Structure formats: C-alpha cells, structure tokens
Amino acid sequence: MLDTFVKVTRPATAGQTNRMNDVHFYDPLVGHGLPHDPFKAIVAPRVIGWISTRAANGRLNLAPYSFFGAFATFPPIIGFCSEAYKDSIRNIEETGEFVWNLTSKTLAEQMNLTSMPVPPEVDEFELAGLTPAAGRNVSVPHVGESPAALECKLLQVVRLHSLDGQPMDNYLALGQVVGVHIQNAYLKDGRFDTLAADPVMRAGYRADYAQIGSMFEMFRPKA
Template sequence: MRVDFDPETVGRDEFYRLLTAVVVPRPIAWVSTLSASGVDNLAPHSFFSISCVAPPIVQFTSVGRKDTLRNVEATGEFVVSMAPEAMFEQINETGTDFPSDQGEFDAVGVEREPSLLVKPARVAASPVALECRLHSTVRLGDSTLVLGRVVHAAVDEAVLVDGHPEITRMRPLSRLGRDQWGTTAGIRSIARVPYRGERQS
C-alpha cells in the first residue's frame, strides 16, 4: 500500500523535505562567487547537475535569493568545486547563513587558490574545480536555476588514473534527506549493453 502526498495540501516545507529525501543521492556544487564589493562567498548547493555537453554547461538551483545568486547575477562568474569527504565539516559550515559582508572562506577556514579564467577563487583542497561564466538564469517559483558555461576545468593529478578522474580518489560527498550525507562506499560498475536487434533466447 502506498501513502499519497498532494503538494497542494501538504505544504511547501513538508513537500520539500519529501523531495529531498527521495531524489537521492544529489551531488554537491560547492559554489564560490565574488560580490560586487569584493567579498568571497562559498556555499554548497545540492540541486546540481550537467545541462549540456557542447557547449559544456552545468546548473545549480538557488532556493530563495541567497548571496550566491546575487553575486552571480552581479558579476556573471562562479566556480563549482567538488565537495570531498575530507572537508565534510567545512562544507556543512559554509551552508550557514553568514551575513553578506562576511566571506565563508575566512569564516570557516577554507584555503583558496586563484582561478585561471574567472575572478572567484577555487577551493584549494578540492580535487576538481569548474570555472564558469553565467549562461542564463530561469526563475521557477521560489527558486532560480543558474546555468553556467564551463570555461576551464582544473583537476588534481592525484585523482587521475590514466588521465581520467577516479571516483575512489575524488571521494565526493552527496546530499540525502534530512541531515544525512552520502559517501562513495559500495561502488558498482557495469558496461552498457549495445542494441543488437532481437535478443537471443
């Protein structure tokens, strides 16, 4: 037997908690931006994915109007750093609602490094950073979808195997429901099956 949930009657917050509990695991975009006045912002966003391959475009969603969104709109640039397991506590701390004039890099003690093509800093200890320029935004109710064209990718050579990023070395975190986070334990691999006409019995 199933339990039915009607988003029109359940309420916004309860249905949000339901969605984030069932759309799992969600990769985390650890987004760094620079305000118009020069304040470094760093915040995790778990509504994150790839939007396009050619040109390379990634997307994240800002639920509400937060510093990250305001900075991206003002400057047109941002960096997505991978959220590694080793930085679990710091990633969580940067999700705190700090005042707009207080940068999370310094408040939480995250080391920054300069980006190559954009002004926002990268997270120095993150194994992967995607430098992005704003492509477009889409307003959806109480949220804003941010699409960024990836203009440069920087990958730590320590996580590369035969030139390819290896997940067991990157060890990215993911978000689950409530206050739960996921790790990369229990990885399985399987090759795709090509179509060969009718399957043989």
C-alpha cells in the same frame, strides 16, 4: 489493440496507501501525510553544489546548495538552484561568473561551515579555513583543497514559476564551464577517479549525507 488507462484520483486527505499494491501516493499540494517530507530523500543522492562567487566589490562568498546538476556536455553546462535570492545569485548576476567545487569527505565539515547564515561581508573561505585558489578563466577563486573545480561563465538566471504561473522564490543559475581544475592525485590512467575523490552528496532529510559505496560499469547497448 486498445490502450489500457489507469485512472488516478487525487486524494482528499494528505497521503493515502493503496492496499492493492502497497503504494503510498500523495499530491504535494495536498500533503504527504508522513512524519517528514520524502521528496529530497527520493531524489537522492545529489552532488552538492558548493559554489564560490565574487561580488562586484571583490567580496568572496562560498556556499553549498542541495539542488545541483549537469545539463549538457558540448559545451559543458552546469547549474544550481537557490531557494531564496541569496548572496550567490546576486554575486553571479553582478559579475557573470561562478565556480563549482567538489566536496570530498575530508572537506565535509568545512563545507558544512560555509552553510552558516552569516552577513554578506563574511568571507566563508576564511571562516572555514579554506584556500582561495586563483581562477584561470574567471576572477572567482576555487577551493584549493577540492579534488576538482569547474569555472563557469553565467548563461542565465531563471526565476522559477509554478503551474499556476506564480513566480517562486527559487532561482536557477546556469553556467557554461570554461575551465576545469583537477588535482593530479585524482587522475588514474587518464581518467578522473571519482571513487578516490570521495564526493559527499545530499541524501534526503535535514542532516542526511551519502558517499559512493561502490561503482560498477554498464555499457549502453548497441542498436
């Protein structure tokens, strides 16, 4: 039986709606043709990469990143991407360590404060009134008020490249988790209670955030 192919032609103008099936299609290189770029709203919600680091001179830094995720389980590996070479990336390259801190709803305003563009010598822990709790397997402190934190050792910092091979001003830091902090209040029957931790997530446009409204179970089918 012959395969059926659908030919997709790149639009000559920014964003076009296909009236046959009511789909808005656009090529990012041409433009979305909408009032606001929908990309971050489509890839949402995303757990916030609230990253704490320490510079080689001991100066602390704490900053949130929209692009964050987990990439492996054994061993556990997480990563975040910085748009521009910022203090977090520089500190991580200097010391080889960082910590991810879970942003609960109760910490949302303080997390937002740490996104303020301030000089490198400003300690965001102090700025936001947060407790720098000592690490166990890294020298970087974590947010003492956070329900959970992941201590990481740097695996690599990758500068991203576009399809045409041009280097971008985006830096992906990948780290192996070497220590996990969980507040006992969020352990229920031996499981981390994600719903109770109430994580705040990025959900699209400039000021859009989200919470977990509900959870459900779905088990992987057996062969």
